[in-house]
Amino acid sequence: MKNIIIITGASSGIGQEFALQIDTAFSNIDEIWLIARREERLAEVAKVMEHATRLIPMDVTDEYAMDDLEMLLEEEQVVVRMLINAAGFGLMGEFDDIPLEEQTDMLLTNCEALTKLTHITLPYMTRGSRIIQMASAAAFLPQPGFAIYAATKSYVLSFSRALNRELAYRGIYVTAVCPGPVNTEFFEVAEQYGKTPMVKKLTMITSEKCVKAALRASYYKKSMVVPGISMKTSLLATKLLPHELVLSITSLWK
Ligand SMILES: NC(=O)c1ccc[n+]([C@@H]2O[C@H](COP(=O)([O-])OP(=O)(O)OC[C@H]3O[C@@H](n4cnc5c(N)ncnc54)[C@H](OP(=O)(O)O)[C@@H]3O)[C@@H](O)[C@H]2O)c1
Secondary structure, X not given: OEEEEEEEOOOOHHHHHHHHHHHHHOOOOOEXXXXXXXXXXXXXXXXXXXXXXXEEEOOOOOHHHXXXXXXXXXXXXXXXXXXXXXXXXXXXXOHHHOOHHHHHHHHHHHHXXXXXXXXXXXXXXXXXXXXXXXXXXXXXOOOOOOHHHHHHHHHHHHHHHHHHHHHHHHOOEEEEEOOOOEOOOHHHHHOOOOOOOHHHHOOOEOHHHHHHHHHHHHHOOOOEEOOOHHHHHHHHHHHHOOHHHHHHHHHOXX
16 A cells, blocks of 8 residues: 555645655655646655655546546555645736636635545545645635635535545544635735735745744644635634725725
């Protein structure tokens, strides 16, 4: 039996940082599987890693590629010690200004693919296995100007918290990670139809800090982690204040 860790979105940003931190911090892992579309970027990440890696260049929204991955898991006789779903993207802008196909692609990537990957890897998990799902602080509240993205992340947070409870009897722990802005290539994609409000940019953290908090939370079996003091404060505000009031305040940022 081969002990493996699977990381999606490993070609960039937070997923790449997960690969690098896990590579130095984890032992007793035979292979780290790195998933994203850009193979050359995955190869660059793998080149600086000590662990054996398997590069799986695939579009997570491609159902045939997902079927192939499911077969590979079966063939390789693996134990999945950890699954990290970091593949995802967001598009800022008004709902009716963004082409429908790109909006629905956000649903497929952030929600459907994450759900399928979680489902196909679960049979290969054992007591002590971990799942880390990249949600976002955008999950806490509807976000005009980032509407579909925020809704996808609410899905990820809700699904992950429920799954964590369902899997507790098997000793498998799910952690939803909810950072605010993280300094990655995310914004190159996100700002095609809209701009990030300046106030949000002021709260930006590094991917190193985000991933460190995520791995620590997963180690301690936390169902959710909010890296950074600004987003912890935001979460508190959404718990204490009426949501319509918070929405009126955040609408002033545009
Ligand atoms: N950065 C932030 O401010 C922030 C804040 C909160 C949450 N998040 C979440 O954190 C996760 C990682 O984002 P990031 O900041 O690291 O952004 P990033 O640097 O743009 O990385 C996104 C990763 O997802 C992969 N990806 C996207 N669509 C894919 C697809 N269809 N198939 C396979 N891989 C795909 C990309 O690889 P390829 O392009 O090579 O396929 C890339 O590796 C996302 O879920 C994002 O929503 C980010």
